[in-house]
Amino acid sequence: MERAIDTQIEDLKKMILLMGGHVEKALSQVTAALLSKDLGMFDQVHAIEKLINEDHIKVDNACMNLLAKQGPVAKDLRLILSVIKINNDLERMGDQSVNISYSGKDYLGRKPIQQQLDDIKKMSEIAGRMVKGSLDSFVRGDVQQAKDILMMDDEIDALKNKVFKDAVLHMKSHGEDVEAGLDLILIARNLERLGDHATNIAEDVIFAFTGKDIRHGGKFG
Amino acid sequence: MERAIDTQIEDLKKMILLMGGHVEKALSQVTAALLSKDLGMFDQVHAIEKLINEDHIKVDNACMNLLAKQGPVAKDLRLILSVIKINNDLERMGDQSVNISYSGKDYLGRKPIQQQLDDIKKMSEIAGRMVKGSLDSFVRGDVQQAKDILMMDDEIDALKNKVFKDAVLHMKSHGEDVEAGLDLILIARNLERLGDHATNIAEDVIFAFTGKDIRHGGKFG
Numbered sequence: 001m002e003r004a005i006d007t008q009i010e011d012l013k014k015m016i017l018l019m020g021g022h023v024e025k026a027l028s029q030v031t032a033a034l035l036s037k038d039l040g041m042f043d044q045v046h047a048i049e050k051l052i053n054e055d056h057i058k059v060d061n062a063c064m065n066l067l068a069k070q071g072p073v074a075k076d077l078r079l080i081l082s083v084i085k086i087n088n089d090l091e092r093m094g095d096q097s098v099n100i101s102y103s104g105k106d107y108l109g110r111k112p113i114q115q116q117l118d119d120i121k122k123m124s125e126i127a128g129r130m131v132k133g134s135l136d137s138f139v140r141g142d143v144q145q146a147k148d149i150l151m152m153d154d155e156i157d158a159l160k161n162k163v164f165k166d167a168v169l170h171m172k173s174h175g176e177d178v179e180a181g182l183d184l185i186l187i188a189r190n191l192e193r194l195g196d197h198a199t200n201i202a203e204d205v206i207f208a209f210t211g212k213d214i215r216h217g218g219k220f221g
Numbered sequence: 222m223e224r225a226i227d228t229q230i231e232d233l234k235k236m237i238l239l240m241g242g243h244v245e246k247a248l249s250q251v252t253a254a255l256l257s258k259d260l261g262m263f264d265q266v267h268a269i270e271k272l273i274n275e276d277h278i279k280v281d282n283a284c285m286n287l288l289a290k291q292g293p294v295a296k297d298l299r300l301i302l303s304v305i306k307i308n309n310d311l312e313r314m315g316d317q318s319v320n321i322s323y324s325g326k327d328y329l330g331r332k333p334i335q336q337q338l339d340d341i342k343k344m345s346e347i348a349g350r351m352v353k354g355s356l357d358s359f360v361r362g363d364v365q366q367a368k369d370i371l372m373m374d375d376e377i378d379a380l381k382n383k384v385f386k387d388a389v390l391h392m393k394s395h396g397e398d399v400e401a402g403l404d405l406i407l408i409a410r411n412l413e414r415l416g417d418h419a420t421n422i423a424e425d426v427i428f429a430f431t432g433k434d435i436r437h438g439g440k441f442g
Contacts, residue, residue: 053436053437054437056436056437057434057436057437060302060434063302064298064299064302067288067293067298067302068294068295068298071292073289074289077285077288077289078285081281081284081285081288081305084302084305084306085305085309088306088309168399168400168403171392171396171399172396172397172399173396175392175393175394175396176393178389178392178393178399179389182389182403182406185403186410189407189410213278213281215274215277215278216274216275216277216278
């Protein structure tokens with residue numbers, strides 16, 4: 001027999017997917033703006049972030065209603081608590097995209113230093129795949145896929161370190177490019193954080209579907 | 222008549238206060254390490270972060286038990302959902318303190334540039350007051366105090382901008398100090414984020430005790 005809570009949980013998942021779509025769009029848009037030097041596109045990121053913030057409040061309200069009216073336990077409860085956390089992580093990803101738009105706009109207003117944009121592009125692509133993959137793993141309850149996401153975090157960290165290193169090297173001998181280098185460093189940092197949030201989501205998925213808490217070095221099989 | 226849930230909610234509040242105490246200690250310790258140039262103190266920050274991570278899991282479990290066994294509604298439910306979020310923000314503050322310890326250790330290993338440490342000290346003091354104040358407001362249900370915390374965020378942002386500006390200016394004419402300047406910039410950024418998390422807590426307090434959602438530009442009276 002289908003329970004009312006099953007339908008409501010399916011609705012929650014749809015809301016999260018919709019929100020995740022907005023996050024992916026904010027990220028791809030802000031990266032495209034930076035790479036194509038299109039200042040106007042940065043403003044669109046703010047419009048998308050507004051949608052993400054609306055989603056954030058809607059999802060929270062839906063979770064609260066479900067908790068109040070259904071009094072879920074066990075697996076259902078774990079899943080709803082995961083949604084509350086995933087919701088927060090997605091909202092922070094929206095913030096990070098907006099942060100990137102600020103640094104990106106600053107960067108495009110300066111004399112460009114070309115070297116690191118390829119790495120930033122790669123970081124953004126990995127972060128986008130992490131967002132998409134972590135939400136896929138959530139909707140499908142695919143714990144293995146969630147574990148794969150955790151591995152991708154190392155790639156993004158390595159690229160961030162490379163952007164930092166290259167930018168610092170350049171800044172040391174080009175005082176006039178210190179601001180531009182710093183913009184790229186901050187963008188790389190924001191992308192790394194975006195990846196961290198996707199990692200959080202993957203950990204929540206593992207918890208929701210296995211009951212195992214792997215945060216803070218907990219082991220998983 | 223006292224309800225069982227009241228006692229359990231009081232226990233939750235105590236757990237959050239204990240965790241908040243650990244966060245305050247991590248922050249004051251990492252700042253003291255930086256200001257007193259005491260490398261060994263940075264390691265203590267990692268030990269405190271472990272406690273914070275343990276608290277994080279304990280609080281989450283306590284919330285889940287309470288939701289499963291008591292099926293709380295209305296004000297109780299709002300309060301427990303706030304604790305879940307506050308718990309996450311406190312845990313992230315622990316992460317930020319550890320991030321500061323990494324940049325701080327790097328900074329102390331280089332030729333020092335003195336100018337910004339006063340501002341960093343001020344930022345850390347404000348962040349510490351924000352953490353303490355936001356948790357006080359939570360435990361006492363003091364909505365006015367929570368609103369005061371929101372105002373303090375501007376002070377910390379202004380100081381962060383000052384650290385950024387001063388460091389960039391210095392880096393432009395001292396290529397050999399680019400890394401040290403960047404360390405200070407990253408520390409200032411982490412302290413700003415720490416303040417943001419305290420702001421999140423204050424917003425959660427306002428929601429828990431008034432039912433008003435003031436996130437994302439929602440209005441409050």
